[in-house]
Amino acid sequence: SIASAIIDLAVHGKAQNRSYDRLALFVDTIGNRMSGSKNLDLAIKYMYNALQKDGLDNVHLEPVKVPHWERGEEFAMMLEPRNQSISILGLGSSIGTPPQGITADVLVVTSFTELHRRAPEARGKIVVYNQPFVSYEETVKYRSFGAVEAAKVGAVASLIRSIASFSIYSPHTGWQDYQTDVPKIPTACIAVEDAEMMARMASRGTKIVITLKMGAKTYPDANSFNTVAEIVGNKYPEQVVLVSGHLDSWDVGQGAMDDGGGAFISWEALSIIKDLGLSPKRTLRLVLWTGEEQGGVGSRQYYELHKENIFDFDLVMESDTGTFMPLGLQFTGRDKARAIMKEVMMLLQPINITSLYEHGEGTDIDYWMEAGVPGASLLDDFQKYFWFHHSQGDTMTVQDPALMNLCAAVWAVVSYVIADMEEMLPR
Amino acid sequence: KHIHKNVRTFEDIKKEICGYS
Numbered sequence: 001s002i003a004s005a006i007i008d009l010a011v012h013g014k015a016q017n018r019s020y021d022r023l024a025l026f027v028d029t030i031g032n033r034m035s036g037s038k039n040l041d042l043a044i045k046y047m048y049n050a051l052q053k054d055g056l057d058n059v060h061l062e063p064v065k066v067p068h069w070e071r072g073e074e075f076a077m078m079l080e081p082r083n084q085s086i087s088i089l090g091l092g093s094s095i096g097t098p099p100q101g102i103t104a105d106v107l108v109v110t111s112f113t114e115l116h117r118r119a120p121e122a123r124g125k126i127v128v129y130n131q132p133f134v135s136y137e138e139t140v141k142y143r144s145f146g147a148v149e150a151a152k153v154g155a156v157a158s159l160i161r162s163i164a165s166f167s168i169y170s171p172h173t174g175w176q177d178y179q180t181d182v183p184k185i186p187t188a189c190i191a192v193e194d195a196e197m198m199a200r201m202a203s204r205g206t207k208i209v210i211t212l213k214m215g216a217k218t219y220p221d222a223n224s225f226n227t228v229a230e231i232v233g234n235k236y237p238e239q240v241v242l243v244s245g246h247l248d249s250w251d252v253g254q255g256a257m258d259d260g261g262g263a264f265i266s267w268e269a270l271s272i273i274k275d276l277g278l279s280p281k282r283t284l285r286l287v288l289w290t291g292e293e294q295g296g297v298g299s300r301q302y303y304e305l306h307k308e309n310i311f312d313f314d315l316v317m318e319s320d321t322g323t324f325m326p327l328g329l330q331f332t333g334r335d336k337a338r339a340i341m342k343e344v345m346m347l348l349q350p351i352n353i354t355s356l357y358e359h360g361e362g363t364d365i366d367y368w369m370e371a372g373v374p375g376a377s378l379l380d381d382f383q384k385y386f387w388f389h390h391s392q393g394d395t396m397t398v399q400d401p402a403l404m405n406l407c408a409a410v411w412a413v414v415s416y417v418i419a420d421m422e423e424m425l426p427r
Numbered sequence: 428k429h430i431h432k433n434v435r436t437f438e439d440i441k442k443e444i445c446g447y448s
Contacts, residue, residue: 343444
């Protein structure tokens, strides 16, 4: 019973807690891994050596050009109605302020609609967004486009309520996008608590003044790499089941959850299969992406480089929403492929994780799925994910070794069986 | 290449998958 052997090794056997222990050593040694940083270079070298030491096949690096942005020193101070330090995290790609900072009155809004309605009030002000958290997908547009929308109505900077479902005064960073025809203004996230406080003050008609200083700088694109390792297939080696997570992170916390957990259960899947002496018919390929946080930069270049072989890609898998209690897999593919995946999930009955959901997702595998390759993502109990996401709280303390064992078991069983079946998934 | 042959029935595929359990 191959599925049981994989599960036993991952959950009860010698491999239990291995992905957790490996991740802890990695993040405690390297720290966070921002695109373009020396830390990310060190992380890639570390993984290259670790994967070779693990005895995997074809360990190699594939060059990628990635954005290089550094936040520099930054702070905000509320001057009126009273002095209070405002905790901020500059947003990726933001420009800095002049050296003396920007001091301006604040306009608080709760939505883009309100901003547009009150456009005449925004000129020369710092716009503070206090948008409610609906869902990440819905609310993240304020982080992505808050600066552009504020600049369009003449604001001098924007401060955006963090995209977080819970807060203990924690700002959460993330990437934001300027538009070429709109002036660039500095932009940062603030804690939910400060956004709500300023909204209350504004609703009482209280004047708010803030000084904002940000030393953010954008440098020329940097050299980086996607990190690749394989177990080469014994019958159809050119055909590939791809398992993945991203190695880069934000420059806060340790990037243990986003996406250290996803990267290390993906490595663990190959380790488990190798430890059991299993040899799938197709190649199992581990890819640790670079530059994901800047919008899937590494995975886009990987797709461009390898799309000529798209018909050899059987299934693409990504874990990038945490490695909490696994609930099953999200899957995108034709009905015939879904029916097969449902049967494969039944192999996970010993750990009672057999559900197959709709909509496989993941920035790094989207290109393949849009082109018709079946795709799967790990669905876990990610209720707490956005508590820690892109914040100083994303540390090893978030991770649970027992849950990582279960995630690794799901990842290993599914990837191995699909790679070993006589035929590829129907498209 | 054994790609999308569709010569096997779903029952055949189910049996193959059961072989891993």
